[in-house]
Amino acid sequence: AQSVAQPEDQVNVAEGNPLTVKCTYSVSGNPYLFWYVQYPNRGLQFLLKYITGDNLVKGSYGFEAEFNKSQTSFHLKKPSALVSDSALYFCAVRVRNQAGTALIFGKGTTLSVSS
Amino acid sequence: GAVVSQHPSRVICKSGTSVKIECRSLDFQATTMFWYRQFPKQSLMLMATSNEGSKATYEQGVEKDKFLINHASLTLSTLTVTSAHPEDSSFYICSAGASANTGELFFGEGSRLTVL
Numbered sequence: 001a002q003s004v005a006q007p008e009d010q011v012n013v014a015e016g017n018p019l020t021v022k023c024t025y026s027v028s029g030n031p032y033l034f035w036y037v038q039y040p041n042r043g044l045q046f047l048l049k050y051i052t053g054d055n056l057v058k059g060s061y062g063f064e065a066e067f068n069k070s071q072t073s074f075h076l077k078k079p080s081a082l083v084s085d086s087a088l089y090f091c092a093v094r095v096r097n098q099a100g101t102a103l104i105f106g107k108g109t110t111l112s113v114s115s
Numbered sequence: 116g117a118v119v120s121q122h123p124s125r126v127i128c129k130s131g132t133s134v135k136i137e138c139r140s141l142d143f144q145a146t147t148m149f150w151y152r153q154f155p156k157q158s159l160m161l162m163a164t165s166n167e168g169s170k171a172t173y174e175q176g177v178e179k180d181k182f183l184i185n186h187a188s189l190t191l192s193t194l195t196v197t198s199a200h201p202e203d204s205s206f207y208i209c210s211a212g213a214s215a216n217t218g219e220l221f222f223g224e225g226s227r228l229t230v231l
Contacts, residue, residue, distance in 0.1 A: 099164035
């Protein structure tokens with residue numbers, strides 16, 4: 001079955017420290033992978049995507065993600081966390097369904113950055 | 116990025132009434148729009164795929180008669196929750212893709228429905 005997993009419900013880091021939010025996936029074929037961020041009572045904002053090419057993808061707000069095919073992972077990273085990065089982060093993968101294609105999401109990881 | 120507008124952002128209704136939520140792509144044409152539902156502190160659950168000019172494709176377990184989806188134009192899709200009940204209370208989010216090749220989606224701000 002096609003799926004995406006975020007093993008951590010919450011990640012806590014201190015401001016200025018590096019952060020990692022984990023994501024693994026299971027899809028057939030080449031994966032199209034995405035990271036989104038959600039602030040309270042808001043929609044999702046696109047951060048970055050991996051379609052093909054360089055395994056290290058750079059996105060918005062200083063975030064980056066590394067695609068690892070052998071480990072079927074796409075972890076989100078940032079070298080130096082900010083308090084304003086505190087939010088809910090979703091990993092997503094494109095899948096094929098009866099309607100064509102759609103994105104399915106992991107359960108989300110709450111990132112809390114302390115000052 | 117592309118802008119998707121959703122309205123209303125919040126709605127409170129009585130049990131048994133119907134509620135319509137609109138989703139518009141403001142600066143691009145969206146052949147396909149997606150409707151998601153999000154429960155508190157949970158992930159997004161895909162409800163249906165809305166294709167302009169044709170019937171929506173619903174995911175397994177989603178009642179098509181309860182959640183009516185219409186995609187009458189390339190910039191507008193609507194979700195109507197019919198005969199709403201308290202268990203329908205949720206955060207509904209629409210999205211549209213500006214790029215059919217990559218599958219990247221742009222999301223509306225969401226609509227919080229509370230059924231009393």
